[in-house]
Amino acid sequence: MKPRVRLLILNAALGPLDYSVPETLVVEPGSVVIAPLGPRKVQGIVWDEGRLPGADAPAAKLRPIVEVVPVPPLAQPLRRLIEWTADYYCAPLASVARMVLSSGGAIGGPSTTTEYRLSGGAPERMTAQRAAAIEALDSEQATIRELAEIAGVSEGVLRGLVNQGVIEPVTVAIDRPYPPADPDHHQPALSADQLRVAKTLVRAVEDGEYAPFLLDGVTGSGKTETYFEPIAQAIRLGRQVLVLLPEIALTENFLTRFEERFGAPPVLWHSSLKSTERRRAWRAISEGSAQVVVGARSALFLPYAKLGLIVVDEAHEISFKQDDGVRYNARDVSVMRARFEGMPVILASATPALESLHMATSGIYKKLDLPSRFGGAQLPDIKLVDLTVEKPGAGRWLAQPLVLGIEERLARGEQSLLFLNRRGYAPLTLCRTCGHRFKCPNCSAWLVEHRLSSRLACHHCGFEGPVPHECPECGEKDALVACGPGVERIADEVGELFPEARVAIATSDTLNSPDKAAEFLETVQNKAIDVIVGTQLVTKGFHFPELTLVGVVDADLGLEGGDLRAAERTYQQVAQVAGRAGRGSKPGEVLIQTRHTDAPVIAALANGDRDAFYAAETDARRDAGAPPFGRWASIILSSEDDREARLAANRLGDTRPRADDLYILGPAPAPMAMLRGRYRYRFLINARRTANLQETIRRWLDAHDFPPGVRVGVDVDPYSFV
Ligand code: ADP
Ligand code: ZN
Numbered sequence: 001m002k003p004r005v006r007l008l009i010l011n012a013a014l015g016p017l018d019y020s021v022p023e024t025l026v027v028e029p030g031s032v033v034i035a036p037l038g039p040r041k042v043q044g045i046v047w048d049e050g051r052l053p054g055a056d057a058p059a060a061k062l063r064p065i066v067e068v069v070p071v072p073p074l075a076q077p078l079r080r081l082i083e084w085t086a087d088y089y090c091a092p093l094a095s096v097a098r099m100v101l102s103s104g105g106a107i108g109g110p111s112t113t114t115e116y117r118l119s120g121g122a123p124e125r126m127t128a129q130r131a132a133a134i135e136a137l138d139s140e141q142a143t144i145r146e147l148a149e150i151a152g153v154s155e156g157v158l159r160g161l162v163n164q165g166v167i168e169p170v171t172v173a174i175d176r177p178y179p180p181a182d183p184d185h186h187q188p189a190l191s192a193d194q195l196r197v198a199k200t201l202v203r204a205v206e207d208g209e210y211a212p213f214l215l216d217g218v219t220g221s222g223k224t225e226t227y228f229e230p231i232a233q234a235i236r237l238g239r240q241v242l243v244l245l246p247e248i249a250l251t252e253n254f255l256t257r258f259e260e261r262f263g264a265p266p267v268l269w270h271s272s273l274k275s276t277e278r279r280r281a282w283r284a285i286s287e288g289s290a291q292v293v294v295g296a297r298s299a300l301f302l303p304y305a306k307l308g309l310i311v312v313d314e315a316h317e318i319s320f321k322q323d324d325g326v327r328y329n330a331r332d333v334s335v336m337r338a339r340f341e342g343m344p345v346i347l348a349s350a351t352p353a354l355e356s357l358h359m360a361t362s363g364i365y366k367k368l369d370l371p372s373r374f375g376g377a378q379l380p381d382i383k384l385v386d387l388t389v390e391k392p393g394a395g396r397w398l399a400q401p402l403v404l405g406i407e408e409r410l411a412r413g414e415q416s417l418l419f420l421n422r423r424g425y426a427p428l429t430l431c432r433t434c435g436h437r438f439k440c441p442n443c444s445a446w447l448v449e450h451r452l453s454s455r456l457a458c459h460h461c462g463f464e465g466p467v468p469h470e471c472p473e474c475g476e477k478d479a480l481v482a483c484g485p486g487v488e489r490i491a492d493e494v495g496e497l498f499p500e501a502r503v504a505i506a507t508s509d510t511l512n513s514p515d516k517a518a519e520f521l522e523t524v525q526n527k528a529i530d531v532i533v534g535t536q537l538v539t540k541g542f543h544f545p546e547l548t549l550v551g552v553v554d555a556d557l558g559l560e561g562g563d564l565r566a567a568e569r570t571y572q573q574v575a576q577v578a579g580r581a582g583r584g585s586k587p588g589e590v591l592i593q594t595r596h597t598d599a600p601v602i603a604a605l606a607n608g609d610r611d612a613f614y615a616a617e618t619d620a621r622r623d624a625g626a627p628p629f630g631r632w633a634s635i636i637l638s639s640e641d642d643r644e645a646r647l648a649a650n651r652l653g654d655t656r657p658r659a660d661d662l663y664i665l666g667p668a669p670a671p672m673a674m675l676r677g678r679y680r681y682r683f684l685i686n687a688r689r690t691a692n693l694q695e696t697i698r699r700w701l702d703a704h705d706f707p708p709g710v711r712v713g714v715d716v717d718p719y720s721f722v
Contacts (some may be wrong), residue, residue, distance in 0.1 A: 003020065003021045004018055004019065004020050004021070004056075004059065004062055005018070005019055005020075005021055005027060005046045005047075005065070006018050006046075006047050006049070006052050006054070007019055007033065007035060007044030007045065007046060007047065007065075008044055008045045008047045008052060008093055008094060008097055009035075009037070009042050009043075009044045009094060010042065010043045010044060010045070010094050010097055010098050010101065011042060011094055012092035012094040012095045014037075014042075014094070015053075015054055016047065016052040016053065016054050017035070017037070017044070017054075017057075018054075018056065018057040018062055019033075019035050019044075019062055019063060019064065019065050020059070020062040020063070020064045020065070021064065021065055022064045022065065025065060025067075025068050026068070027046045027065070027068055027073075028046065028073055029046055029047060029048045029049075029073065029076070029079065030045065030046060030073030030074035030075060030076070030078075030079060031045070031046040031068055031069075031073045032044075032045055032068070032069040032071055032073070032074070032101065033045070033046060033065045033066075033067065033068050033069060034065070034066045034067040034068075034069065035063070035065050035066060036063050036064075036066060041066060043069070043101070045074060045079075045097055045101075046073070047079070048076075048079065051083070052093075071283070071286055071303075072286050072287065072303065072305060074100060074303050075303070075305075077337075077340035077341040077342075078100065078303055078340075080340045081301075081333070081336060081337050081340050082096045082097050082100065082301075084336055084340070085326065085328055085333055085336075086326075087694060088328075088694060088716060089326055089327055089328050089714070089716050090633075090694055090697055090698060090701075090714040090716060091325075091326040091327070091328075091714075095325060095326050096301070096326055099298060099301040099326065100301045100302065100303055102278075102282070102298065102301070102302070110174070111173060111174055111175055112171050112172060112173055112174060113143075113171075113172055113174050113276050114143075114169045114170070114171055114172075115141050115142055115143055115169070115170050115172050116141065116142070116143070116144055116147055116158070116162065116167050116168065116169055116170065117137070117140065117141040117167065117168065117170060118134060118137055118138065118140075118166065118167060118168075119165055119166060119167060119168040121164075121165050121166050122166065123161060123164050123166050124164060129153060129157060130157070130161065130166075132151070132152075132153075133151040133152075133153045133157060133158065133161070134161075134166070136150060136151040136152065137150065137151055137167070141170065144158050144159065144162070147167075174276045174279055174280050175279070175280055175283050175284070176280070177284070177289055178264070178267055178284060178289065178290060178291075179264040179265070180264060180291065181235055181262035181263065181264045181266065181291050181292055182262055182263045182264065183231075183232035183233070183235040183236045183262065184232070185261060185262050185263035185264075186260060186261055186263070187232070187261070188225055188261075190222075190225065190226065190229070191222070191374060191375075193221075193369075193370050193371065193372065194221075194222055194225060194226045194370065194374070197215065197217075197226050197368045197369075197370060198226050198227075198229035198230065199229075200213075200366075200368060201213065201215075201226075201227065201229060201230035201344065201346065201368070202229050202230050202233045204230065204344035205230045205233045205234050205237065205239070205308060205309050205343075205344060206233065206237070207344075208239075208308065208342065208343060209342055209343070209344075210338055210339045210341075210342050210343065210344075211338075211343075211344040211345070211366065212335050212338065212339075212344070212345050212347070212359070212364065212365045212366070213344060213345065213346045213347065213365060213366050213367075213368055214315075214347050214349075214352055214356050214357070214359070214360045214365045214366070214367045214368070215227065215346050215347065215348040215349070215368050215370070216349065216350075216352055216357075216360075216367055216368065216369050216370070217348070217350060217369065217370030217371075218350050218370065218371060218372065218373060218379060218579070219350045219373075219379075219575075219576065219578075219579025219580075219583075220373040220374060220377055220379075220543075220579060220583045221350075221370035221371070221372060221373055221374055222370065222374035223313070223348045223350075223370060224254070224257060224313070225257075225261075225374070226370065227311050227313075227346055227348060228258075228261050228262075230309055230344070230346070231243075231262075231292060231309065231311070232261075232262070234308040234309045235262075235291050235292070237308060238306070239306050239307065239308025239309065240285070240288060240290060240291060240292070240293065240304050240305065240306055240307045240308060241291065241292045241293070241307075241308060241309045241310075241311070242292075242293050242295070242299060242300065242302075242304065242307060242309070242310045242311070243266070243292065243293070243294045243295075243310075243311045243313060244295060244296070244297060244299060244300060244310070244311070244312045244313065244320070244330055244334065245294060245295070245296065245313050245314070245541075246296075246313070246314045246317035246319045246320055246540075247296075247317070247319060247537065247540075247541075248270050248272070248296055248514060251268065251270075251294060251514060251517075252514055252517045252518045252521060253521060253541055253542060253543065254294060254313075254541070255268075255294070258292070258294070262292070266291075266292040266293060266294040267281050267284060267285070267290040267291075267292065267293045267294070268281070268293075268294055268295065269281055269285075269293055269294070269295030269296070269298065269299040269302065270295055270296045270298070270299075271296065271298065272513075281293070282302065285302045285303065285304055285305070286302070286303045286304075286305055287305055288304075288305030288306045297319075297320050297322060297330035300330050300333055300334055300337065307337075307341055307343060308343055309343055309344055309345075309346070310334050310337060310338050310343065310344075310345040310346070311345075311346045311348065312330070312331050312334050312345070312346065312347045312348065313348050313349075314348070314349055314540050314541070315331050315347035315348055315349045315352065315353070315356060316349045316351050316352055316353045316356070316572055317540075318565075318569070318719050321719040321720075323715075323719070323720055324713075327713070327714070327715045327716070327718070329717060329719075331347060331353075331356075332717070334347075335347075347365070350575065350576065350579060351571065351572040351575045351576060351610075353568070354568055354614065354617055354618065354621060354627075354628065355627055355628045357614060358618070358628040359628070373583070377582060377583055377584065377585070378582060378587055378588075379579075379582075379588075379608070380550070380578055380579075380581040380582045380587065380588030380589055380590045381587065381588070381589050381590065382578060382590040382592065382605060382606055382608060383401075383589070383590070383591055383592070383606070384591075384592050384594060384597050384602065384606045385399050385401050385402060385591050385592065385593045385594070386594065386595075386597050387399060387593050387594060387595045388595050396493060397420075397485045397489070397490060397493060397553055397554070398418075398490070398493055398494075398497070398551070398553070398593075399593055401591055402418075402551045402591050402593065403497060405549050405551065405589065405591055406494065406497075406498065406501075406531060406549065406551070407498070408549075409530070409548060409549050410498060410500075410501055410530055410531075413527070413546075414546050414547070414548045414549070414586065415524070415527070415529065415530060415531070415532070415544060415546045415547040415548065415549075416530065416531045416532070416547070416548075416549040416550070416551065417531075417532045417533075417534065417538060417544075417547055417549070417550045417551070417577070417580055417581070418490055418494070418531065418532070418533045418534070418550075418551045418553055419534060419535075419536075419538065419539065419550065419551065419552050419553060419573075419574075419577040420485065420486070420487050420490055420533070420534075420535065420553040420554060420557070421535050421536050421557060421558065421573065422448075422484075422485065422486040422487060422535065422557070423448065423450075423459065423486055423487060423507045423508065423509055423535055424448040424449055424450040424451075424457070424486040424487070424488055424509075425448075425449045425450060425451040425452075425482060425486050425488040425489045425492075426448070426449045426482030426483055426484055426485065426486055426489055427446060427448055427483070427484045427485075427486060428446045428448075428482075428483040428484055429446075429447065429449050429456065429467075429480055429481070429482055429483070430480070430481060430483060431471035431473060431474060431476060431479050431480055431481075432476075432479045432480070432481050433471060433474050433476040433479045434471060434473050434474035434476065436471050436472065436473035436474065438456055440458035440460065440461060440463050441463065442458065442460075442461045442463055442674065442675070442676050442677040443458055443460045443461050443463075443672065443674055443675050443676065444671075444672050444673045444674045444675070445458055445459070445460050445672070447463075447464075447465075448486065449467060449482055449486075450464075450488070450509065451488050451489075451492075452488055452505075452509075452510075453509075454466060454467050455467065460672070460675060460676070461675070461676040461677075467480070468480070485553070485554075487505050487506075487507055487533045487534065487535060488505060490533045490553060491503045491505050491531075491533045494531050494533065498530075498531075501530045501531050502528060502529050502530045502531070503529070503530065503531045503532075503533060504520065504523065504524070504529045504531070504532050504533070505532075505533050505534070506520060506532055506533070506534035506535070506537055506538045507534060507535045507537055508535070508537055511537060521542070524542075524544055524547075525544065527546060532547075536573055538577070538580070539573055539576040539577040539580070540576045540579075542580055543583055544580065544583065544584075545583060545584025545585070545586075546584065546586070547580055547581060547582075547583070547584075547588070548581060548582055548586050548587065548588050548589065549581060549588070549589050549590075549591070550577055550578055550580055550581040550588065550589075550590045550591070551590075551591045551593070552574055552577065552578075552590070552591070552592040552593060552594075553593055554593060554594075555570065555574055555592045555593060555594040555602060555605075556594055556595055556596055556599075556602075558570040558573060559596070559599065559601070563721045564624075564626055564627075564632070564721060565719065567600070567601045567613075567617055567620075568617055570601050571601050571604065571605065571613055571617075574592060574605050575605065575610075578590040578592075578605070592605060592606065600612075600613065600616050601613060601617075604616070625686055625688070626686075627717065629689070630686055630687060630688055630689060631686070631687045631688075631689060631691070631693055631716075631717065632684065632685065632686055632687075632717065632718055633684075633685045633687070633693055633697060633714065633715060633716045633717070633718065634682055634683065634684050634685070634714075634715045634718045634721070635652075635682070635683040635685070635697065635701070635712065635713070635714050635715075636670055636680050636681070636682050636683075636712075636713045636715070637649045637652065637667070637680070637681050637682075637706070637710055637711070637712055637713075638675070638678040638679060638680045638681070638710070638711050638713070639678060639679060639707075639709045639710045639711070640677055640678055640679070640709060641679070641709060642679040644707060644709055644710060645678070645679045645680065645681050645710060646667075646679070646681060648681075648706055648707060648710045649666070649667035649681035649683075650667060651704070652667070652683070652700075652701075652704055653666065653667045653683070655700065655703065655704070656683075656700070657696050657699070657700050659691065659696065661687060661688040661690050661691035662685055662686065662687035662688065662691040662693065662696065663685070663686055664683055664684070664685050665683065665684040665685075665686070666681070666682050666683035666684055667681045667682065667683055668681065668682060669681060669682070670682040670722060671721065671722045672722040678711070684721075685697070693716065694716065697714060697716075701714070
């Protein structure tokens with residue numbers, strides 16, 4: 001009898017399937033294989049016997065596997081992680097497994113690519129353009145498209161030079177090795193605090209056992225320098241390291257510091273890698289030659305051959321939570337991965353999530369503290385600006401103390417940062433004559449005016465259109481007014497107040513690529529910018545020694561909407577952005593504009609009393625049965641047809657499970673009742689920690705057949721409540 005295997009097929013619509021293994025092939029659990037399915041071929045992973053549900057198909061019916069993909073089999077701890085993630089987040093196993101084998105190109109695809117470089121020859125006819133291109137391409141080697149960008153000419157010009165032999169093709173192996181990082185390249189002298197923490201972490205790497213750490217260090221304490229030491233030790237021991245960063249815009253700063261410390265860049269992993277880079281990285285990761293991988297949350301599921309340490313930097317960041325597909329939280333899954341693999345994991349933050357702190361006080365995570373800034377820099381002085389007293393003029397948003405603060409910095413040649421977590425010019429546009437408001441046609445959301453690009457845009461679905469000259473409702477010309485401020489409007493205000501000031505806007509619209517982020521960093525560092533106006537993008541990671549004033553334009557903004565984590569998020573954002581001030585030798589000042597000077601979170605910020613804030617927040621969460629004391633999950637049913645969605649939700653509601661340790665709210669129209677053209681109805685489940693939340697949800701949903709137009713999204717431990 002031929003051996004049989006059960007495959008996890010990488011298609012969420014298909015369950016596990018059984019196949020036979022021809023004598024010519026050797027497989028083991030974790031092998032990635034190609035198997036026939038009807039007339040097609042599908043990719044699958046050989047799974048451990050007895051761990052995937054399903055009846056055994058009769059041996060006579062089994063079709064043979066076609067091919068074993070030549071990549072290392074997924075190791076057992078990773079297979080357990082895939083199972084755990086699917087189970088915990090109520091997601092299909094196949095969807096989780098797809099995150100591991102993330103890109104078709106990584107596995108199949110060609111192993112070489114063609115790049116181009118100057119051959120040394122001269123063109124038949126030299127033109128000014130050609131001469132300039134040849135000069136610009138000196139010692140460059142890249143694809144034609146990339147070279148065209150470097151030289152600032154069209155691809156056609158370069159192809160002409162290729163035809164004349166001036167530029168020559170070179171075949172490069174995509175899977176060529178990365179330059180090695182040297183753990184002893186440049187080790188800085190650590191402060192006593194840093195040394196104490198680093199020693200503990202280095203020992204944990206040497207021990208090679210599961211050990212979760214919460215690295216709790218104030219902004220500017222040098223958390224990065226400190227966790228570089230256990231990274232160095234892992235490299236010395238020949239183990240791989242994964243560093244997760246919340247935002248790709250932050251990597252530039254990280255890369256520079258990494259290169260200074262280790263003499264070579266780390267391996268990058270994020271969604272905008274080219275397919276050749278993706279393949280190269282994936283292979284190096286799975287073979288173990290990629291020593292340190294720095295990436296966005298998706299890097300967590302890669303098949304590291306010999307992982308020895310995981311670092312989650314800015315671990316409190318909500319961008320670690322994925323909000324579509326498999327709705328996982330990379331911070332929490334990191335800890336699970338460390339547990340399955342048996343290794344330390346470091347969650348680093350100046351403003352840890354309440355959940356993480358709770359784990360530390362419960363003794364589950366070991367807490368390591370860096371209580372002061374490196375090099376004797378002082379934490380900034382924080383003051384409140386009461387907007388009910390200091391009222392900015394009509395159509396203005398900066399109160400007098402903040403204006404004076406900026407003026408002082410300009411006079412001293414120092415820099416200021418104004419923080420407002422709103423992209424664009426104004427969050428709402430309406431018609432003065434008839435009151436018409438510009439709404440997204442696909443979402444329950446206002447369109448945001450972006451004056452820099454003269455567009456009205458929806459921040460939820462990407463819809464955008466030109467700003468009209470007349471009201472589409474009443475036809476009145478030039479009657480549209482912008483309501484409320486966005487960063488562009490604040491930048492305008494600064495420009496009107498201080499025409500000589502050099503102002504830069506820093507948002508995901510303006511810093512939308514690593515190159516632009518790098519350019520921005522450089523201009524700020526070169527003091528070519530006086531005032532930065534930015535969203536949450538500038539709240540963390542950046543280190544600008546000349547920045548001595550931080551102004552929080554509207555600290556109350558995040559408190560609106562009343563979501564479970566509103567207070568915590570406000571605390572984190574304001575504390576993080578405040579942490580940008582006074583990081584060099586000059587002291588920093590922070591001015592927080594608010595209408596609620598006595599709100600607990602605002603008062604805690606003003607007094608620098610973090611413990612008071614966390615204590616109050618802990619009590620509030622305990623009373624509400626919210627995390628970490630209780631758990632939440634949401635189920636959203638959506639359809640392009642409102643009636644269909646509503647009926648499906650009502651039918652599901654009719655069979656709601658009843659239990660003592662959880663209760664279910666809904667169905668009700670979701671706060672965002674329409675999103676990307678789909679009508680949404682929501683259930684919210686609040687459970688005690690003792691409840692078997694996932695099992696309850698699975699049983700409840702499995703008993704239902706939903707119409708094909710209805711999508712069901714389950715979010716366990718949700719961050720978004722819209
Ligand atoms: P955090 O991430 O904790 O806010 P950083 O890691 O950004 O702090 O460190 C703040 C600044 O101090 C950085 O410019 C960093 O390079 C510097 N720094 C920290 N520790 C050291 C050290 N041991 N030697 C030299 N510079 C350090
Ligand atoms: Zn929209």
